[in-house]
Amino acid sequence: xxxxxxxxxxxxxTTESAQLVKTLLDKQRHPVSPDSPPSExxxxxxxxxxxxxxxxxxxxxxxxxxTWELQPCWLHSLDFLCSTEEEHHTFYHYRARFSxxxxxxxxxxxxSVYFVVYIPKVRPQTLPVEVHFAVESNRLMHTPGRTxxxxxxxxxxxxxxxxxxxxxxx
Numbered sequence: 492x493x494x495x496x497x498x499x500x501x502x503x504x505t506t507e508s509a510q511l512v513k514t515l516l517d518k519q520r521h522p523v524s525p526d527s528p529p530s531e532x533x534x535x536x537x538x539x540x541x542x543x544x545x546x547x548x549x550x551x552x553x554x555x556x557x558t559w560e561l562q563p564c565w566l567h568s569l570d571f572l573c574s575t576e577e578e579h580h581t582f583y584h585y586r587a588r589f590s591x592x593x594x595x596x597x598x599x600x601x602x603s604v605y606f607v608v609y610i611p612k613v614r615p616q617t618l619p620v621e622v623h624f625a626v627e628s629n630r631l632m633h634t635p636g637r638t639x640x641x642x643x644x645x646x647x648x649x650x651x652x653x654x655x656x657x658x659x660x661x
Contacts, residue, residue, distance in 0.1 A: 504572075504573075504575070504584065505572075505586070505603075505605060507603075507625040507626075507628075507629070507630075508572065508584045508605050508607060508625075510625060510630050511582075511605065511607040511624075511625055511632055512575065512577075512582050512607060514623075516577065532636050532637065532638075532639060533558035533559075534635045535551060535554050535555050535558065535635070537551060537619040537635075538551060538619065538620060539618065540610055540611075540614060540615075540617070540618055540619070541616035543583075543608070543610060543620050545574075545583060548583050548585065549569060549585060551622075552569060552587070552606050552622070553569055555622070555635050556587060559642075560642070561640075561642050561645075562591075564591045564592065564593065565589055565591055565642070566591070566592065567587050567588060567589045567590075568587070568588050569586070569587045570585065570586050570588075571583070571584070571585050572584040579611060579613050580610065580611050580612065581609075581610040581612065582607050582608070582609055582610070583607065583608040583610070584605065584606070584607055585605070585606040585607075586603050586604070586605055587603065587604045587605075588602070588603050589604065589645050590649075591649075599649055599653070600649040600652050600653055601652075602626070602627055602646075602648035602649050602652075603626075603627040603648075604624055604626050604627070604645075605624060605625050605626075606622060606624045607622070607623050607624070608620050608622050609622070609623065621634075622635050626644045626645070627648050628651065629644070
């Protein structure tokens, strides 16, 4: 088992998805008082726990991505990856892949953003689901409504991959 991987995860998750689950479980074990979200952050109203389905989760993540201030050249696809279960929690994993295209460079590369929809089994079913995300190759967990998504994060991932590809081909 990889260092830092939660021992009860049964699936071979991406590093980012596994880190999101680990951070959420740690947060449940060692809660901190929540900050009030900044009012100027764009977000959506997430579905109640009792009404959640994989498809509703996908639609809502799409809706949330539309609140990001991205240039129109960015294209993305969103896929449901899997669900994982813990004793009192269920996690639904999604991946959004982003790329840009121009007439000079049809596809420059991709950058992924990993989402986890967190469903605690011991909370009232009328509360909304919790959603968190991490950008590929980053460990920092973001929360919709508390983090302003930066287009530069996607650019940095694609640039890093391009540099690595060039270094390996030397």
